[in-house]
Amino acid sequence: xxxxxxxxxxxxxxxxxxxxxxxxxxxxxxxxxxxxxxxxxxxxxxxxxxxxxxxxxxxxxxxxxxxxxxxxxxxxxxxxxxxxxxxxxxxxxxxxxxxxxxxxxxxxxxxxxxxxxxxxxxxxxxxxxxxxxxxxxxxxxxxxxxxxxxxxxxxxxxxxxxxxxxxxxxxxxxxxxxxxxxxxxxxxxxxxxxxxxxxxxxxxx
Amino acid sequence: xxxxxxxxxxxxxxxxxxxxxxxxxxxxxxxxxxxxxxxxxxxxxxxxxxxxxxxxxxxxxxxxxxxxxxxxxxxxxxxxxxxxxxxxxxxxxxxxxxxxxxxxxxxxxxxxxxxxxxxxxxxxxxxxxxxxxxxxxxxxxxxxxxxxxxxxxxxxxxxxxxxxxxxxxxxxxxxxxxxxxxxxxxxxxxxxxxxxxxxxxxxxxxxxxxxxxxxxxxxxxxxxxxxxxxxxxxxxxxxxxxxxxxxxxxxxxxxxxxxxxxxxxxxxxxxxxxxxxxxxxxxxxxxxxxxxxxxxxxxxxxxxxxxxxxxxxxxxxxxxxxxxxxxxxxxxxxxxxxxxxxxxxxxxxxxxxxxxxxxxxxxxxxxxxxxxxxxxxxxxxxxxxxxxxxxxxxxxxxxxxxxxxxxxxxxxxxxxxxxxxxxxxxxxxxxxxxxxxxxxxxxxxxxxxxxxxxxxxxxxxxxxxxxxxxxxxxxxxxxxxxxxxxxxxxxxxxxxxxxxxxxxxxxxxxxxxxxxxxxxxxxxxxxxxxxxxxxxxxxxxxxxxxxxxxxxxxxxxxxxxxxxxxxxxxxxxxxxxxxxxxxxxxxxxxxxxxxxxxxxxxxxxxxxxxxxxxxxxxxxxxxxxxxxxxx
Numbered sequence: 001x002x003x004x005x006x007x008x009x010x011x012x013x014x015x016x017x018x019x020x021x022x023x024x025x026x027x028x029x030x031x032x033x034x035x036x037x038x039x040x041x042x043x044x045x046x047x048x049x050x051x052x053x054x055x056x057x058x059x060x061x062x063x064x065x066x067x068x069x070x071x072x073x074x075x076x077x078x079x080x081x082x083x084x085x086x087x088x089x090x091x092x093x094x095x096x097x098x099x100x101x102x103x104x105x106x107x108x109x110x111x112x113x114x115x116x117x118x119x120x121x122x123x124x125x126x127x128x129x130x131x132x133x134x135x136x137x138x139x140x141x142x143x144x145x146x147x148x149x150x151x152x153x154x155x156x157x158x159x160x161x162x163x164x165x166x167x168x169x170x171x172x173x174x175x176x177x178x179x180x181x182x183x184x185x186x187x188x189x190x191x192x193x194x195x196x197x198x199x200x201x202x203x204x205x
Numbered sequence: 206x207x208x209x210x211x212x213x214x215x216x217x218x219x220x221x222x223x224x225x226x227x228x229x230x231x232x233x234x235x236x237x238x239x240x241x242x243x244x245x246x247x248x249x250x251x252x253x254x255x256x257x258x259x260x261x262x263x264x265x266x267x268x269x270x271x272x273x274x275x276x277x278x279x280x281x282x283x284x285x286x287x288x289x290x291x292x293x294x295x296x297x298x299x300x301x302x303x304x305x306x307x308x309x310x311x312x313x314x315x316x317x318x319x320x321x322x323x324x325x326x327x328x329x330x331x332x333x334x335x336x337x338x339x340x341x342x343x344x345x346x347x348x349x350x351x352x353x354x355x356x357x358x359x360x361x362x363x364x365x366x367x368x369x370x371x372x373x374x375x376x377x378x379x380x381x382x383x384x385x386x387x388x389x390x391x392x393x394x395x396x397x398x399x400x401x402x403x404x405x406x407x408x409x410x411x412x413x414x415x416x417x418x419x420x421x422x423x424x425x426x427x428x429x430x431x432x433x434x435x436x437x438x439x440x441x442x443x444x445x446x447x448x449x450x451x452x453x454x455x456x457x458x459x460x461x462x463x464x465x466x467x468x469x470x471x472x473x474x475x476x477x478x479x480x481x482x483x484x485x486x487x488x489x490x491x492x493x494x495x496x497x498x499x500x501x502x503x504x505x506x507x508x509x510x511x512x513x514x515x516x517x518x519x520x521x522x523x524x525x526x527x528x529x530x531x532x533x534x535x536x537x538x539x540x541x542x543x544x545x546x547x548x549x550x551x552x553x554x555x556x557x558x559x560x561x562x563x564x565x566x567x568x569x570x571x572x573x574x575x576x577x578x579x580x581x582x583x584x585x586x587x588x589x590x591x592x593x594x595x596x597x598x599x600x601x602x603x604x605x606x607x608x609x610x611x612x613x614x615x616x617x618x619x620x621x622x623x624x625x626x627x628x629x630x631x632x633x634x635x636x637x638x639x640x641x642x643x644x645x646x647x648x649x650x651x652x653x654x655x656x657x658x659x660x661x662x663x664x665x666x667x668x669x670x671x672x673x674x675x676x677x678x679x680x681x682x683x684x685x686x687x688x689x690x691x692x693x694x695x696x697x698x699x700x701x702x703x704x705x706x707x708x709x710x711x712x713x714x715x716x717x718x719x720x721x722x723x724x725x726x727x728x729x730x731x732x733x734x735x736x737x738x739x740x741x742x743x744x745x746x747x748x749x750x751x752x753x754x755x756x757x758x759x760x761x762x763x764x765x766x767x768x769x770x771x772x773x774x775x776x777x778x779x780x781x782x783x784x785x786x787x788x789x790x791x792x793x794x795x796x797x798x799x800x801x802x803x804x805x806x807x808x809x810x811x812x813x814x815x816x817x818x819x820x821x822x823x824x825x826x827x828x829x830x831x832x833x834x835x836x
Contacts, residue, residue, distance in 0.1 A: 003745070003747075003748065004745050004746070004747035004748075005747060005748060005749075005750045006395060006732055006747045006748065006749045006750070006769070007749075007750050007751045008749055008750070008751040008752060008760055008769045008772065009750070009751025009752075010751070011751075011760075011769055011770070011771050011772050012771040012772070013771065013772045013773075013774075014771070014772070014773055014774070014829075015771050019761065019770055019771060020761075020773070021314045021315070021387055021391055021392075021761060021773055024314070024386070024387040024390070024391060025314065025315055025318075025383055025387055028382075028383035028386060028387065028417065029383065031417055031418075032379055032383075032417055032420075032421055033421075035417065035418055035421040035422070036421040036424070036425055039421060039422050039425045039455070040425065043425075043429075043440070043451070043455075046448070046451050046454070047440075047446065047447065047448065047451070050446070050448045050451070051446045053446075054446075056446065091832040093832070125432075125436065125437075125438050126436065126437040126438060126439070127445075128439055128445045128446045129438075129439040129440060129442070129445055129446035129447040129448075130446060131438075131439075132429075132432070132433075132438035132439050132440050132447070133440070135438075136429070136432065136438065143807075147811075150811060154815055154818065158818075158819070158822060162822065162823070162826050163826050163831040164831060164832055165825050165826060165829035165830065165831055165832060166829060166832055167822070167825045167829065168822065168825075168832075169832060171822075
């Protein structure tokens, strides 16, 4: 037999970096959700152009304190996530567990503070189109934050009761990337929901 | 280890699901792909029956066959079915079936997700038809514009049904898109660099990217509509600062790319079929790929030409007119490349090639009326008339349906291992070609005579009767043609001649496999030496060894040049995709009746997803070595 063969048996089995299939799948999901968030911002901007009274005069000026605290928690939570991300590449599951626990706490704090902020917005989704777009934007992002926190918690619990294998490390890393995505996605919304009303009112009056 | 032993082991490893739930948990891409194709075809027949009802109603003036309300539901169901439940899922099914075969791998990147996507599509379609049968079918057209579709003018659950069906089908579309992108970019056989990917796979890559950027838009849009209707938001309510025109922007930002999502795979079919039946490499492969990609990009810059009569600024109209005319360029380039391919080729006139010729004739007419419609003054005149109905059926049926039927005949031997009857195939083609033109050509004239779309009847004095009767007569031929095709496929399945591996002498990798292909596709993964894999293969073309046959292992290669990179294990069949699809369906359908069902659905689905994750992770915990944990 003089077959020509390409032997690939020496290749690595499973990877934990950006070459893995799951990494690409995760990226795809974020592109889809990112498009969704971009469309929400487009909705806000379109409706803003279509209205002279924006935000409507009945909307109170947003209080910046809690939203800003929340934003800072989100940004700071990326630090343990980055450490977890790096630790996962080295197979250091213990470090991942500690950082993941911190991130779960941060996620819960963000969700609690956000529900307080939302309860005190001073308007409802059914009051006007401004209310609709703000509530739906916050709702969409909160839903994703909840999912990311749940995912982090799930992996944490899993890694405490079951052996960590190479696939788990990849799961750790994909979850970390998703966490960054959730944080980055909030930045434009923080600006348009809490800062833009203050700026545009100053301009007008 | 000999090839036979490897094949036996693969047979075991990739064995179909067994047990009481085997039908619900089979994840093989060929199985899922074929389900998509068959399900979409059944929906196509349902949509065709609705079309027949409309043609019967319009066959004569003041016909009382359908009530106005029923007519509204039927034309909405027809459009919705054909666009969301037939055309896109059908193309997706073809991709799910053929992309892994054509690029030389064993399955798609995420087989369980694939099955989940199918169930979501199926449940969404069944939900729509269930509601239709209890007289709650949507009735505001396939794009359901507010204010007509808003809470004020469409009370009841009809529009909610439509809007939630969109969520289902778009979710499944997005899933297939990610599957195709990752599979085609990361799992190609060694040697299949980007410039050697078959054109059909290229077309699927392009539409997958389009889906990723277009479909979120319509999901959000129909979501806004549902929220307006159910919890009194005001996205499209002008009185409270919303804007109904914004609905149209969001819809067509999806809707125009959607047309290309349906049409571009058909271009892939045409290139594939032409290559094989002219026995010639496609002329200008790089230009063909560039045209596909360019069409994909341009498809996003045309949406406003669906909205020329909404009173948009002149500058915007001019821009979108120019863009709409520009998109004729890449399509024109492809048509010239095809002509050049045919020019020196030795033609074998078989049924698939006839369908391609039918495509040329009909699509070019449709394309020309498209250029006419891109002109704002003409558009304003014929807007919402049968001229538009004629145009869209020429481009969609001519552009997608003819190549698709050609593809059915082309791959029938691969699917079944039998040859179809050439005589019946050609009969079906001519019935369709004649029937199509008799049905839809008169609609151009009817439109110019002023007949509006979506009217349930008309008065005899208007003089539209004879042409409508002619169109209805043509529809009979279309129905006959589909019947002949199905009979052909049914008979040939049992008594057709044995097809063998490659009855056409075709060039793509699926033809190197037995018909139908085994569950694991390739005994040894191929190594590819050129853009026409089988034609370019050396007599002693190398094969890949070293991929485990004990596990469902695949070779992952690099994006640009498909050099071997690493190995990954794919999951085996599982019941979880079905369970999660059921909980998702519960939440989505429940939420249109009572908003809290969304929350309940999310919790139940979350729980089911944990089950999905845990079951998979446990399998790995058993087989994979634990990683070192430094203290």
